[in-house]
Each structure stands twice: as structure tokens, then as C-alpha cells.
Amino acid sequence: MDPLYNALSQFKRRNYDKCVAICTSILDKQPLDQAAWCLKMRALTQRVYVDDLETEDVLDTDTMDDNVVATAPRPGTSLKPNLTSTAQTSLMTARPRTSTGRPISGVARPGTQTRPGSSIDRLKTARPVTTGQTARAIRLGTAAMLSSKDGPFIQVSRLNLSKYARNGDSFGYRCYVVENALELAVNLSKPLFEYLFYHEGDVRNALELAVQATQYCQFNDWWWKVQLAKCYVSLNLIRDAEQQLRSALKQYHHVETFVRLARIYVRLDQPLSAQEICKAGLEIFPNDVTILTELARLHEILGDMQNSIKFYRSVVIEDAMNAEAIASIGVYHFYNNQPELALRYYRRVLTMGAHSGELYNNLGLCCLYSQQLDLTLVCFQRALDLATDPLIKADVWYNLSHVAIGAGDLHLSVQCLNLCLSCDTTHAPALNNLAVLNHKLGKTNLAKSYLASAKRADPDLVEAQSNLEYLENK
Amino acid sequence: MSKSDLNISRWLEAHIDRSASLTTLPKNLVLADVCGDGEYRLVLTDLKLENNEKSRLKVYKGTVLTSDQTLPDIPSSIISFYTSNYDSKIPVIGVACGPDLLIYKNCKPYFKFVVPPLPIEALEHSVWNRLSEDPNIDLKSTLDDLSSIPYNSLSPRSQKLLGLQTPTAIKDFISKYKSSEPKKFAPITCMATLNRSTQDKQSPACPVVATEAGQIFILDPQTFTPMHEAISCATKAIPCVLQAAGMYDVEFRIIIACRSVRRRLNSCLLRRGGAINFKILKRTADFNLSDGEMNSNPIQQTKPLPLPKRSKLFLEQSLRERQNAVDMHQLFQKDLIRLRLTAARATVQMQSNQSSIGNEQELVKLSAQVLGLGPIFTLVLTLKNMNNDKPLCGLSVVFHAAPTFYQLPDYLLEVPLIPPHLTYKIETKVHEKDAVVEDKHDSKRLLRVFVIRKGEAKPIVAAAINMPPTDLSFLL
Numbered sequence: 008m009d010p011l012y013n014a015l016s017q018f019k020r021r022n023y024d025k026c027v028a029i030c031t032s033i034l035d036k037q038p039l040d041q042a043a044w045c046l047k048m049r050a051l052t053q054r055v056y057v058d059d060l061e062t063e064d065v066l067d068t069d070t071m072d073d074n075v076v077a078t079a080p081r082p083g084t085s086l087k088p089n090l091t092s093t094a095q096t097s098l099m100t101a102r103p104r105t106s107t108g109r110p111i112s113g114v115a116r117p118g119t120q121t122r123p124g125s126s127i128d129r130l131k132t133a134r135p136v137t138t139g140q141t142a143r144a145i146r147l148g149t150a151a152m153l154s155s156k157d158g159p160f161i162q163v164s165r166l167n168l169s170k171y172a173r174n175g176d177s178f179g180y181r182c183y184v185v186e187n188a189l190e191l192a193v194n195l196s197k198p199l200f201e202y203l204f205y206h207e208g209d210v211r212n213a214l215e216l217a218v219q220a221t222q223y224c225q226f227n228d229w230w231w232k233v234q235l236a237k238c239y240v241s242l243n244l245i246r247d248a249e250q251q252l253r254s255a256l257k258q259y260h261h262v263e264t265f266v267r268l269a270r271i272y273v274r275l276d277q278p279l280s281a282q283e284i285c286k287a288g289l290e291i292f293p294n295d296v297t298i299l300t301e302l303a304r305l306h307e308i309l310g311d312m313q314n315s316i317k318f319y320r321s322v323v324i325e326d327a328m329n330a331e332a333i334a335s336i337g338v339y340h341f342y343n344n345q346p347e348l349a350l351r352y353y354r355r356v357l358t359m360g361a362h363s364g365e366l367y368n369n370l371g372l373c374c375l376y377s378q379q380l381d382l383t384l385v386c387f388q389r390a391l392d393l394a395t396d397p398l399i400k401a402d403v404w405y406n407l408s409h410v411a412i413g414a415g416d417l418h419l420s421v422q423c424l425n426l427c428l429s430c431d432t433t434h435a436p437a438l439n440n441l442a443v444l445n446h447k448l449g450k451t452n453l454a455k456s457y458l459a460s461a462k463r464a465d466p467d468l469v470e471a472q473s474n475l476e477y478l479e480n481k
Numbered sequence: 482m483s484k485s486d487l488n489i490s491r492w493l494e495a496h497i498d499r500s501a502s503l504t505t506l507p508k509n510l511v512l513a514d515v516c517g518d519g520e521y522r523l524v525l526t527d528l529k530l531e532n533n534e535k536s537r538l539k540v541y542k543g544t545v546l547t548s549d550q551t552l553p554d555i556p557s558s559i560i561s562f563y564t565s566n567y568d569s570k571i572p573v574i575g576v577a578c579g580p581d582l583l584i585y586k587n588c589k590p591y592f593k594f595v596v597p598p599l600p601i602e603a604l605e606h607s608v609w610n611r612l613s614e615d616p617n618i619d620l621k622s623t624l625d626d627l628s629s630i631p632y633n634s635l636s637p638r639s640q641k642l643l644g645l646q647t648p649t650a651i652k653d654f655i656s657k658y659k660s661s662e663p664k665k666f667a668p669i670t671c672m673a674t675l676n677r678s679t680q681d682k683q684s685p686a687c688p689v690v691a692t693e694a695g696q697i698f699i700l701d702p703q704t705f706t707p708m709h710e711a712i713s714c715a716t717k718a719i720p721c722v723l724q725a726a727g728m729y730d731v732e733f734r735i736i737i738a739c740r741s742v743r744r745r746l747n748s749c750l751l752r753r754g755g756a757i758n759f760k761i762l763k764r765t766a767d768f769n770l771s772d773g774e775m776n777s778n779p780i781q782q783t784k785p786l787p788l789p790k791r792s793k794l795f796l797e798q799s800l801r802e803r804q805n806a807v808d809m810h811q812l813f814q815k816d817l818i819r820l821r822l823t824a825a826r827a828t829v830q831m832q833s834n835q836s837s838i839g840n841e842q843e844l845v846k847l848s849a850q851v852l853g854l855g856p857i858f859t860l861v862l863t864l865k866n867m868n869n870d871k872p873l874c875g876l877s878v879v880f881h882a883a884p885t886f887y888q889l890p891d892y893l894l895e896v897p898l899i900p901p902h903l904t905y906k907i908e909t910k911v912h913e914k915d916a917v918v919e920d921k922h923d924s925k926r927l928l929r930v931f932v933i934r935k936g937e938a939k940p941i942v943a944a945a946i947n948m949p950p951t952d953l954s955f956l957l
Contacts, residue, residue, distance in 0.1 A: 344789040347798050377795070378802055381809040384816030388823070407820065414817055422824045429831045432848065452902070456846065456867045 014046055023054040045195055048202040056205050059237070060266060085276050086308050114331045196220045200234055214238035229255040233264055236271075245274050260291045266301050278305050296326050303335065312339055330356055337369070346376035364394030368403050375410060383410060401431035408440065417444055435465030442474060454478065496544040503539075504528045506557075508671060508722075513561035515540060515588055517571035522547070524574055526556040538576060540588055548588040554578035562674045562686040564702045575688050580666035582690060584705065594705045596692055599665040602630050605639055606663070613659040620651065636665040667694035670740075675725035675733055677702060687729050691720035691737060699729065718742070844868045845876075847932060847942045855951030856913040862930060863906050866899040873899040876941070878907060881929035887948065888912040896932075913951055926950065 010033050017026040030047035033040055196216065203213035217238060221231035232255035239248035252268040255261075265288030272281035285302045292298060303318035316339045322332040337352030350373035356366060371386030387407055394400040408423035421444050427437040438461035446454035455478055461471035503525070510525045523541040536555050540548035560575045573592075574585040584592040608627050611618055627635070628643055635643070638658055645651045670693050674686040685702045692698075695718065699709040708729075718739035727733030802809065844867040852859040866873045876896040880889050889911055899905045911928065926948045931940040 344786070345792060345795075347794045348792055351794060377798055379798060379809075381805075381812035381816070384813065384820055388816075388819070391823070407824075410817075410820070414813075416817070416821075419821055419824060422828055426824060426827050426831060452869050453844070453867055456865065460846075460848075 011040075011042060011046070014043070014050075018046060018050055018053075021053070023050045026050040027054070041195065045198050048198045048206075052198070052201045052206050054206075059205075060263065060270075083309060084279055086273065086278050114334050197230070204234070204237065210238050210241050214242070226254075227258070229259040229261070229264070232258075233261070233267065236267060240267075240271070240274070245271055249275075260288075262288065262292055262295055262297050265292075266297055269301055269305070273305070278309055281305055294321065294325050296322055296329065299325070300329075300331065303332070307335070315339075328359060330359060330361060333359075337373075341369070341373060341376075346373045349373045350377055350379070362393070364390045364392075364396075364399045364403065366390075367393060368399070368406060371403075372406055375406075375413070397430040401427045401434050401437070404430065405434060405437050405440075408437070417448065420444060421448075433464040435461045435468045435471065438464060439468060439471045439474065442471075446478070451478065498544070504530075508558040509556060511559055511561045511574070513572050513574060514570075515561070515572065515574060515585075517587075524559065524561065526552065526559055526576060528555060530555065536578075538574075538585070550585075550588070550590075552576060552578050552583070554581070557668065557670055558672045560672045560674050560688055562688060562702060563683050565685050570683050572683075575672065577669035577672055577690070579668045580692070582669060582672070582688065582700075582705075592705055594690075594700060596666055596669060596690065596696070596698065597707070599667055599694055601636055601663055601665055602634055604630055605635060608639075609659065609663050612655055620648070624651075636663040638663045667692035667696060669693075670720055671723045673723040673725045673735070675699065675735070676728050678728055678730040680728065689723060689725050689735060691723050693719050695720060697735065697737070845873065845932065845942050847930070847944050849930060849944055849946050851911075851946065851949060855949070858911040858913070858948065860909050860911050860928070860946070861906060862909075863904050864896060864899060864932065865904040866901055868901050870901055872901060875935050876932055877935070879931040879933060879940075880909070881931065882911070882927075883925045886914060886925045887928060888914055911948065913948075 010029055014026050014029040014033070017023075017029065027047055027050045030043045030050065033043040034047065037043070200213055200216050200220070203209050203216060207213075214235070217231055217235045221228065221235060224231065226232075232251045236248040236251040236255070239245070239251065249268065249271045252264055252271065255264050256268065265284055269281040269284045269288075272278070272284065282302060282305050285298050285305065288298045289295065289302070299318050299322045303315045303322065306312070306315035306318065316336055319332040319335045319339075322329050323336070326332070333352050333356050337349045337356070339349075340346070340352065341349035350370065353366060353370050353373060357370065367386045367390035371383050371390060374380070374383040374386055387403060387410070390403045391400065394403055404423050404427035408420045408427065411417075411420035411423055421441065424437045424441045424444070427434055428441070431437075438457050442454040442457035442461065445451075445457060455475070458471050458475040458478065461468055462475060465471070505525050505528055509528070510523070512521045513524055514521050515524060516522070520542070525539055525541075527537045527539055529536045535551040535553075538548075538550045538552055538556070538559075539546060555578065557577045559577070561572045562575065563570065563572045571586060576583045576585065580596040582594040582596075583590065584594070586592075604626060608623055611623060624643065627639055630639075632640065632643075642651065642654055645654055669690050671691050673689045675689050677685045677687055687702050687708065688700045688705075690698045690700065695712055697711040697720070698707045700706065701708050720737045721740040722738035724736045725733060726736070846863075846865040846867055848863045848865075850861040850863075852861065862878065864873075864876070864878075873896075876899075878894045878896060880892050880894075882889065889909060891909065894907060894909070896905060896907070928946045928948050930944045930946065932942040933940045
């Protein structure tokens with residue numbers, strides 16, 4: 008069999024490692040084989056590829072951000088969490104918030120579920136916040152570099168991205184390819200860019216390649232503009248990225264471009280503009296799941312749950328297996344005092360094959376509040392068994408303390424809360440509840456101390472604050 | 482304070498007699514020491530509005546009816562007051578029946594005060610004069626004279642005369658009544674008491690009587706003669722609630738609510754449907770609303786929660802609950818026992834790991850914080866004394882780390898005395914020896930802290946701190 012054909016077949020079957028091995032052997036024999044070189048690049052890229060649309064890490068508190076438009080935005084027009092506007096607080100009363108002030112969402116996504124112990128603690132240890140390359144890209148790059156034994160596939164630092172790179176060394180094919188990359192833009196420059204961006208995590212060189220490529224095709228290729236925007240975003244040049252995406256949209260309508268542009272506006276803390284972009288996208292791609300999901304998320308962050316659920320429902324109509332939408336609708340029903348409906352949605356997620364501590368925890372809570380007591384503790388037990396993350400474990404113990412209070416066993420409840428705190432020492436609601444229980448048991452001083460800790464763990468926790476005031480005034 | 486603020490649990494149910502069949506009105510109910518033995522009795526009037534039944538004055542001692550007397554008319558209000566400083570301290574009961582104030586002492590009729598009659602229209606007076614003097618008077622013209630007077634300002638006698646139809650009845654009526662002067666009385670509508678010279682509970686008090694004509698009389702408590710008379714209001718308004726404050730001899734003020742300003746009166750009716758219900762106020766009952774009670778709820782909670790729509794699913798689930806109630810309960814209890822076991826196991830595990838944050842018995846709390854990027858970290862330990870009165874003394878802190886990995890300036894630190902409610906902070910530098918080594922085993926990154934007391938083998942509090950790896954990306 009032709010080794011290249013075999014490699015292609017392996018690539019299609021997603022056996023990227025095998026594909027890479029075959030390509031390497033071809034290249035050993037024929038160092039200038041463009042096809043093998045391209046395939047190897049693509050295989051290496053695919054092996055580490057992450058959907059950067061879904062995993063974009065948005066930093067919550069970016070003190071050095073100079074793109075901020077308004078420091079005191081009008082209510083409902085900003086994603087900044089700690090707004091004390093009455094409109095937002097009244098909308099938010101039903102649903103608890105994460106420690107970063109965002110409303111709890113149905114699924115864990117980067118930037119939604121940050122809790123103490125994760126990014127906040129990272130900020131507390133006085134480490135500077137990276138604003139250049141995303142941390143994820145760096146990590147992936149180093150991992151890939153370490154995995155190959157005999158040096159990197161392409162030495163990026165020695166790549167000559169301009170037309171007339173002429174230094175000859177052992178990787179002779181490299182210069183040749185790069186020279187032609189710009190001429191044969193469709194063939195090789197795109198895989199090379201992806202390789203640089205995803206596999207190497209080298210945004211600067213990728214950007215340079217993209218700049219030259221877009222110049223070469225006389226700014227007529229929308230794809231390069233989107234890639235440029237990607238580079239600009241990871242270099243935190245948000246306005247440049249916006250320009251590129253807008254220009255790309257003029258040439259060609261693509262869902263990804265719409266969503267990326269919406270993300271730009273989220274980065275700029277202009278959620279209403281982001282919504283407009285999404286709505287424009289929906290007019291061109293009616294009922295597109297990605298855009299609908301984006302819109303639903305935007306409404307969710309703004310606290311407009313009704314509209315958020317409306318979009319999530321549209322998503323479910325289009326894609327009945329969309330776990331995010333189903334889980335979000337479940338959360339909505341749970342905090343809307345209809346745990347029996349939430350239970351149905353979570354059971355749907357369960358039958359779809361999800362099997363996690365979080366899911367069983369939610370199922371347990373739904374069972375508890377819809378009075379299906381015989382199933383409650385079974386679910387929580389599973390959640391405890393499945394939870395590996397101590398934060399999730401802490402939450403399960405916290406919920407179990409509520410079951411214990413409901414069953415009238417205060418001692419057990421205190422025990423559960425202590426276990427919760429042993430998993431997550433900064434669980435502010437647990438500290439607050441422990442204080443209330445201790446106050447009930449007559450240990451007022453202990454209660455005060457716990458309340459003080461709760462306040463320290465989460466200064467925005469209203470309950471701890473008012474309980475402390477109550478005890479002080481007594 | 483509205484009535485709803487009084488929690489029902491403040492009352493003990495003492496006695497309910499649903500067959501007492503009592504009907505009464507507000508202001509027809511007093512608690513008074515009517516026998517002078519220091520035991521207060523419930524005095525009330527039982528209204529009977531039917532013609533063949535008389536209203537009654539009833540006295541309850543405890544839950545037993547001790548006295549029951551008929552009243553000549555429908556009572557409007559009752560009061561109790563002391564008459565003088567000198568005689569035995571027995572209050573009298575005043576019952577207003579029509580224009581009469583009936584005074585009872587020792588549950589026996591004692592005195593009767595009649596409201597002075599109202600002036601009679603001159604024309605009516607002359608009509609009755611003519612009727613008594615001239616037996617052959619022209620009846621028709623005299624009656625026409627009488628009916629020219631507004632009906633409301635006539636005396637009851639004239640009103641009745643005008644209502645008679647047959648000439649014989651009219652003649653009989655006239656011959657029966659012509660010898661006496663017609664009189665017009667305004668019935669008493671409400672009463673109150675006003676202390677005479679001191680505010681003592683048992684000092685003499687003047688009854689204050691208001692009539693339907695708007696007259697107010699303040700009576701002498703001993704002679705029951707009017708000491709002071711006033712007209713409530715220039716307009717024709719009928720007093721219906723009376724409240725007196727102050728002292729007659731010094732200064733007083735009477736507040737009158739008239740029936741045309743208020744429409745509804747039944748604010749403190751104690752019995753409905755004729756049942757009598759005795760309640761005892763608990764001695765420990767607290768009627769003060771503390772500030773905390775009023776303001777403890779955050780503003781968000783004062784808004785009532787919207788009730789969600791009950792879905793079909795909810796009904797199905799509640800049906801399941803009803804059908805399998807016993808099984809569900811038993812399963813839940815079984816699971817609860819299992820949860821207790823799990824929690825106990827986890828607690829033991831936690832204690833053997835020494836990862837707990839505090840010591841409940843010793844009331845010591847330990848928290849740790851790691852600062853820095855490495856390879857030199859600053860470890861901040863906070864020890865808090867949660868004791869109420871006892872200071873903490875004789876404690877020391879021991880650090881335990883893999884010596885190949887971390888180096889500390891001191892591994893044993895003495896903790897000075899920590900007074901109650903105060904915290905003590907310890908700062909120490911942790912030096913990571915070999916920053917470059919990538920170690921897969923996180924156990925080496927563990928730094929243990931023990932707080933020990935001298936002479937005890939078991940540490941009081943222990944903490945395990947996961948040291949963060951040195952972030953190389955910031956060094957390069």
C-alpha cells in the first residue's frame with residue numbers, strides 16, 4: 008500500500024500518532040515531500056486541537072485592561088458582577104451566585120464556575136495575570152515539545168516567514184516549504200498557521216504568517232482575517248481583532264466569525280452589542296445552535312433568565328441532545344421552585360450518558376425538594392463517590408447538611424458542614440450555616456467566629472453580614 | 482402593634498364553653514374585683530334582642546358563672562370604678578341601659594342615675610298643657626300642631642301618640658298620660674371612667690357618660706350627680722367611643738369618636754357563635770417587638786415568593802408519594818442511618834488525616850495562607866482563640882516538610898499567650914530547594930503544620946498545606 012494513502016487513512020480514523028509515524032518515515036526518505044509534511048502538520052495539530060471557541064478563558068478582573076469603555080456602566084449593560092443596581096439584585100435573588108458574582112449556570116464553562124480555590128486564589132497569591140498568550144496554549148505547546156524525542160518537528164525560531172529565507176540546514180525542506188507557503192497559500196500556509204497556533208502555541212509567529220498571507224492574497228481571504236483576529240485576541244489587541252472580524256464578515260458570513268465577534272464584545276464588556284451581533288447572525292443562519300447557545304449564555308450572564316431559557320429551548324428543539332441547554336433549563340426550573348421539572352431534565356441528561364458527581368448532586372437536590380425522599384440520599388451517595396474535585400465534594404456535603412437539617416438531626420448537619428469545610432476551607436455559606444447552627448446550640452462566641460470567617464471568605468455574602476450584625480446588636 | 486403581631490403561642494387555652502351562647506358587644510365586658518376579695522371576675526352583659534327575652538348581667542368567677550341578673554333594657558356599655566377612698570375597696574359596676582346608668586355593688590343593684598331630660602319643644606309642651614286642661618279640645622287640630630314639629634325632636638310619648646290610628650286608642654292614650662309632663666331622654670351610648678384626683682388603680686373615678694344627643698356628663702363617684710356637663714359637638718353626631726385621660730381635679734381630656742366618623746366597631750369581640758373562651762396569658766409572654774425581630778429579615782425577603790404553577794408532573798409525584806408513603810419513609814430513614822455512618826467514617830478519616838481546620842474542644846482555629854511565586858514562599862499561619870474567657874498558653878507550632886524539597890528557617894516555633902477572641906499571626910519563609918525538578922508526586926509538596934501543647938503527644942490542631950509549584954514561566 009502507498010504509505011501516504013495509509014497515513015491519510017489513519018488520519019481520517021483519528022489515529023494521529025500512527026499517521027505522524029508514517030509521515031515521519033516518508034519524510035526521512037523524501038525530505039521535500041510536501042504532502043507528507045502537510046499531513047504530519049495537520050495530524051500533530053489535530054492531536055492537540057482544542058475548540059478554542061469553547062475554552063476561551065475570560066479574565067474577570069483585569070486591572071490593567073485599557074479597553075474598558077465605562078467604569079460605571081448603566082445597569083443591564085455590563086457583565087461586571089459586583090454591580091449594586093437594584094434591577095440586577097432583584098433579578099438575581101432567586102439564583103445563587105458564584106464567588107465571582109456571576110449567576111450559577113447550568114454547565115461548568117471557563118469563567119462561569121470560578122470558585123474560591125481556583126482563579127480567585129490564584130489572584131490572591133499575588134501572581135500577575137497573564138494577558139498575552141493564553142495559559143492553555145502555552146501548556147499544550149510544551150507538552151507537545153516534550154513528547155517528541157528527537158527535537159521539534161519545526162524549529163519555529165528559525166523559520167523564515169518572509170519570502171526569501173535562504174539558510175540551509177538539516178531540515179532543508181522547511182525553507183523550501185516556507186518560501187512557497189505564500190505562493191501556494193491554499194495548500195500549505197493554512198495548515199502551517201494552525202500548526203503554529205495550536206501545536207506550537209507560538210502566537211507571534213503565527214500572527215506574522217497570517218499578516219503576510221493576508222497581504223499576499225490582497226486581503227481577499229476572510230479565513231486569514233479570522234485567524235488574524237484569533238491572534239490579536241490572544242495578544243489582547245481586542246480592537247484590532249474586532250476590525251478584522253468585521254472585515255471578514257463583509258466578505259463571507261460564517262457562524263464562527265459571528266460568535267468570535269460576539270466574544271470580542273463580551274471581552275469589551277459590551278454584552279448588548281454582542282447580542283446584536285448574534286441576532287444579526289441568526290438572521291443569516293436561522294436556528295443555528297451555536298449562535299442560539301451564545302445568545303442564551305449572554306442573557307444568562309446578564310441575569311435575564313427568561314430570555315436565556317427561551318433560547319435554550321430553541322436549542323433543544325434543534326438539537327435534542329444538547330446537554331448544556333438541557334442542564335440550563337433544569338437549573339432554571341430548579342431555582343424557579345419547580346424541582347420536579349428540573350428532575351426530569353436532569354434525568355434526561357443522565358440517560359444521555361453523563362455520569363458525574365455534579366449531576367448526581369443536582370439529581371439529589373431535585374429529589375429532596377420534590378419530596379422524593381427515598382431517592383435523595385442514594386443520589387447524594389453516588390455524588391460523593393463520583394466527586395473527585397474537593398470543591399464538588401464540599402458542595403455535596405453542604406447539600407447533605409441541608410438534608411440533615413430537614414430530618415431534624417442538627418448534630419449530623421454540623422458534622423456534614425465540618426466535612427464540607429475540610430474539603431473547601433473557604434466555603435462561605437457552610438461557615439455561615441455552621442455559625443447559625445452553633446448559635447442555635449447556644450455557642451454564640453463560636454458562631455461569631457464562624458461568621459467572621461464566612462465574611463472573610465466571601466465579603467459579599469449578605470447572610471453572614473446580617474447575621475453578624477444581629478449577633479453584635481443582641 | 483396589631484393583633485396579628487401577637488403570636489398565638491403566647492396564650493394557653495384555659496377553658497372553652499361553646500354552649501355558653503353569649504352575645505355581647507365591645508365595651509360590654511370588664512374584669513373587676515367585684516367582691517373586694519382581690520380576685521378579679523369577668524363581668525359582662527348578655528344581649529338579648531328578642532322582645533320576650535331580657536338582657537342579663539353575668540359575672541364569672543374563674544370559669545364558673547356566679548351571678549346572673551336580668552337588666553331592664555338592652556345595655557350599651559359597662560364600666561367598673563371605685564367610689565371613694567374610705568369604704569371597703571369594692572368597685573361598683575355601672576351598666577348603661579337606655580337613659581339609665583344602673584350601679585351595682587357586690588353584684589346587687591345599688592343606685593340608679595338617670596340622664597337629665599332634654600328640653601322639650603315649646604309647641605309640644607303647650608299641646609300637652611292644652612290636652613290636660615281642656616278635655617273637649619279639638620283633637621284633630623292639636624294633633625296637627627303636634628305633627629308640625631319635626632318627628633325627631635318629639636318626645637317618645639308624642640311620637641307614639643302620632644303613631645296611633647283609632648280615635649279611641651288616641652283618647653285612651655291621652656287620658657292615661659295627660660296628667661304628667663312629657664319627658665325626652667337620650668339613651669347612653671358609651672361610657673368611660675376618669676380618675677378623680679390620683680392615678681392609683683383603686684382611687685375613686687368619675688363615670689363619664691355620653692348620650693345619643695351628644696351630651697357628656699361627668700358624674701360624682703359618690704353622689705352620682707353630674708359635676709360637669711358638656712355637649713360633644715355642634716353638629717349632630719352621636720358619640721360611640723369614649724376615652725378619658727388625666728384627672729378630674731387636675732386636668733383631663735376626653736376623646737370622643739362619633740358614629741358618623743367611624744362605621745365599624747367590632748375590633749375586640751372575644752367570642753363568636755356564642756362560645757366563651759378563656760385564655761391565660763403566659764407569664765413569660767413577651768409582647769415587645771424587639772428591633773431585631775422587626776429588622777432581621779433582609780429587604781429581599783419581605784417580598785412574598787411567587788408560587789410556581791403546579792405542574793402535572795408535580796401531581797404525579799405527589800400521587801406516588803401518597804401511594805408509597807410508608808416505603809419511602811422507611812427507605813429514607815434507612816438511608817439516613819447510612820448517611821450518619823458515612824459522615825462518621827468521613828469525620829474519623831478527616832481527623833486521622835489531621836486536615837481539620839479547628840478543634841472544637843480546645844476552641845482553637847488555624848488557617849494558613851501561602852504567598853509568593855517561589856522558589857521562596859511566605860507562609861502565613863493564623864491561630865485564633867475562640868474561647869470565651871480562657872487564654873491559650875504553652876502552645877508551639879511544628880512544621881513538617883520533605884527536607885530534600887523545602888527548607889524552613891525554623892521547624893519549631895513557640896506561640897506566646899493568646900488572649901480570648903484574639904488571633905496570632907506567624908509568618909515564615911519556605912524555601913524550595915530544587916525548583917527545576919518536575920515531580921509527579923504531590924505528596925512531596927505537602928507541608929504539615931501541627932499545633933502542639935507541651936507535654937501532650939497528640940497535636941491540638943493540624944493542617945496539611947499543598948504548596949504551589951514554583952511558576953517557572955515568570956522566571957524565564
